[in-house]
Amino acid sequence: MASTILRVEDVVKRFGGITALKGVTMEVYEGEILGLIGPNGAGKTTLFNVITGVYKPDRGKVYFKGKDITGLPPHKIARLGVARTFQIVKPFKGLTVLENVTAAVFYGPRGDEYSFKAAEEKAMEVLRLVGLEDHADTLATRLNVAMKKRLELARALAQDPELLLLDEALAGLNPREVSAMLEIIRKVREERRVTMIMVEHVMHAVMNVSDRIVVLHLGEKIAEGSPEAVARDPRVVEAYLGDPELALRFVRRLGGGA
């Protein structure tokens, strides 16, 4: 097995009286795609926010490549090589697509080494990867939802991350757009060897593309393993997938391959 790139250890996060994460421990291995699933309120986005430094955990530790990054401010974690996308996209609306991505190039781990020209060239390269090269001079605010999702991904990739956290990158997309996005994600892994954690509700997609799945429920990890194993796990079926019929359908769809 490949080496561990991220280790989350016994993380607890409370908001007022609500405990959003109740001692979550998990590992992410280099080069894999980890699917993070669970019903609404399971604590997925909270976990992302703890990993990326937006929230400081009340207890527990986060290690990235063996280094303790718990409580570091988000920009420091980002510059270590952790990039993320947001569930509700946050493009820099008043800037063009190219400017959005160029800014990200500049703030990657080696961003300060780039000249403007080199940064723009690199940004264009990323835009080609996500298929936005024809919209380089479009204002971000003019893009449709699917393109904004791609821009979000492009901006994260332009940071040259080793670990990429995708927060519902597929939400709000139609089936055709979903497969296109999945295609990009696969390409990213193949060409750039980026480790990814995907928070996703589009079940067949996440089952499809992930190497492993972690299931959160009410702030606790209730299952972990291959997509097949997780889909058959009775606790997961009960807590998340709901009726066994549905779970079966996933398995069937999985059987069909992609």
Place this chain on the structure above:
Amino acid sequence: MVSPELLGATVINGLLLGVLYGLAALGLSLIWGIMKVVNLSHGATISLGMFLTYMLVVTPMKLPLWAGVVLATLLGVPLGILFYTAAVHKVLGGPELSSLLTTFGLGLVVRGLLEEKYGGAARTIYTPGEKTVRILGISYSYVQLAAVAIAVATTLAVYVLVYRTWFGRAVRAIIMDKEAAALMGVDTTRILALSFALGASLAMLSGSLISLIYAFTPLTGLTFELYSFVIVVLGGLGSPVGSLLGGVIVGLAEQVSALYIPVALSPMVAFIILVAVLALRPTGIFGGM
């Protein structure tokens, strides 16, 4: 140093003054809370209330004081709708800076018109009410006490309006989700225009009452606007009771501090409270609505 009697008298004076500050801030608070618009024409509207009252009860008309106050307040509704149409409707939901600037521009228009007509010199409305009530050695005129009573009653009425009526429910629905409210059949534009009109009308009422007590110029409203910021931040956006409490805190702080520090420094007290509250609790002490 400071005798207990003087301290007591100052506290009462600060309380009564604070209630008027609270009323002056109420309109700003509602508009800010409901529409996320920091209405920089608020001070000019307060001044407008003062001069409208002057027109109604001194010259050219000579109506009784109560009629002047009532009419000035009621005129605030159509004026508020006009202001909303001219300065707010188009920028609602846009960046905060947009509405800051349009309402500031509107304030300039109102102030410019007042200065054109009245110049910079101060006016007073002579209230022949010689009758006073003495509390702890300080005399309060009936007009002053009536103004304070009206301010408290108005604040409570606005509280009831916002929390206990159809209008209030519609307003709060809009605050939570404008689109959903529209789907539920709430005419959002009309409600928002009416809310702005309510805010303007409250500003006019406070100006009208203040004009019965103090001398005023077209710029006097701006002083109250600055204090209103402090009060709204203290009391929380859109909260009528918060405005009242915030006003009382500012009134007390200003008056009581003057017993212990040089009077010339007293405006600093309010602004230091403002910055301290913002720095420590950006949502205000009494929270939102």
Place this chain on the structure above:
Amino acid sequence: MGRLAETLATVKNPSALAGLGLAALFYLVGLLAVRDPGYAYYRETIATALVLLNMALGLNIILGMTGYVSFGHVVFFGIGGYVAMALLEYRGWNIYVAMLVAAAAGAALALVLGTIVLRLRGAYFAIATIGLNEAIRVFFENYQPLGGANGIELSVSRVANLRFMGYQGLAAKLHLSYMLLATVTLVAMAMNWFILKSRFGLGLLAIREDEDAAESMGVDTWRYKTLAYMLSAIPPALAGAVFAWKNGSIYPHTAFSLTLSIEGIIAVMLGGAGTFLGTLLGALTYSGVKTYLLTSFPHLHLVLFGIAIMAIVEFLPEGVVGWIRIRYTHLRRILE
């Protein structure tokens, strides 16, 4: 090093050249006025515009590029003026050193104030800056060592030995103070340009557009905001220093008058927030229109002004240059 050379090369951009051309024009009028008093009125008219332009160029960094509405920005103009006048009148220092200290004082004040208010966003930040400006104004009204409400007035003897291009004393100051104002403006322009063309500037734009996304992208938003606020304090502080010296006096109620910062905000908005050319055009147009309205409609100029502000914000919210940049994105590289 590569990036520095590349950034310097951007001054060949048409917008930068336009800025340099304007700066040359400012100096030229000053020099002409030295030789021929017939140009003095133009010089004075430009001087009035330059004070506003410096305020606008400062605001363009924090408001235009970073998105923080610093309503009370005039506090830096006031502090610059006060620091300079105290050194000039009480200590007899020369204007050059006084200017440097004023700039440093402006930046230092921004560092202190920024620590308090830069955690606030939107209207809360705007209002906090108003509160700070008012509190500091009241402080100066009461601080007797700097004259309190009496302000500081420059003695004729403090400039008696000043010489400039054949003039001496007050007359030399009249000419020199304008040339210094033009120089300060050039510095402010250069500052704006190089920030806009830098990685730092791009980081600021990212903060303006979405602070959370910028932070998670790796921008040290706290440090950047603080730095932007400090830099944005320098042009108004310098202009405040030169203006107070030129005017020969400074008083709390004029030095800390909110009008100047609000006019600066309007100038930035008029041209296009975050753009270089827009800020220049906005400030110069505003100042010109104001001079015209003041002389033509002395009593109704406030009304006309108010209407103009509403119309611009409602119908051209991005400002003139901003609108063109959005409409014709291919012109973005020319219209900076």
Place this chain on the structure above:
Amino acid sequence: MELVYYDDESTSDRVQQLYTKLITEDKVDFLISPYSSGLTAAAAQVTESYGKIMIATGAASDSIFKKGYTRVYQVYTPASKYMAGAIDMLQQVDPGIKKLAFLFENSKFAKSVATAVKAYAESKGYEIVYEEYYPSGATEFTTYIAQIAQSGAEALLGGGHFQDGQSLAQQLYQQKPPLKAVFILVAPTVPEFADIGDAAVGFMGPSQWEAIAPYSPDQAKTLGLEWYGPTIDEFVNAYKAEYGKEPGYHAAGGYVAGLVLQYALEKAGTTNPDKVKDVLDNMHILTFWGEIQFSSRAEDHGLQVAHERILIQWQKVGGKLERVVVWPAKFAKAQALYPIWG
């Protein structure tokens, strides 16, 4: 002679622009100051640079005349002398009074007045038992009045601008603290002070000029001074004929600035600024405005040294509110109402 003028918008950033325009474009030979000391200071930087003479009216500050200007001349009584008459009057009317309260605006003008009168009062043996400066624009004074009432003060000196002074008077009337005399800057000299009705009665204030002032050519003879220009009646009637209302002291002050220039030009017989300056430095005349003489010393050149202030008081005369001159005694037309609230 031609008059050129502009609206300065009362902001200092316009003043230098417009004074430069007057000098270099309109090519005026002599200038009259903008209103207020602050703006006059900014204008003086320009007029002095060009060697032009400026007559300052509406500028009561002492300080700008101590900065080394050589061609700026003040027709107003400087702030330092504003309230001296109040102390003189108190001494005569009620020698028993020893304790004073000060409640002035915290502005350049009021602060200068207060600083000077404080020194003067203390030199005359008075004790200042309460001294506060309220922020500009303040209109609420009740707490301070309560403090003054407790302080044991017997007379109050205060004020600053019209709005605050009027509110102060009204609230004093409502509270009626145990004061025997109240002197307020500016507000009582403005006719609109009467808007507060009966509350106005008894308040005194120092005035630059009143149409009821007693200067006359005859008086000039007794004082051994040269009389120049119209009499008070001539001025008032001409003003009324032109504008349809009584002239206030601003109007009179503006007029006298022109009158001073006219005098200097006539005497000099030329527009040469150096010659005109000589006349101004040495003149001492009596006009409808009162005595006029400028300091020619280097340390306070141009400062007004002769113009005297009069004290007015609001009284009810035949059921009507009126301003009457109550000080100096030689000019007084009526007995002062003392103590203020009977």
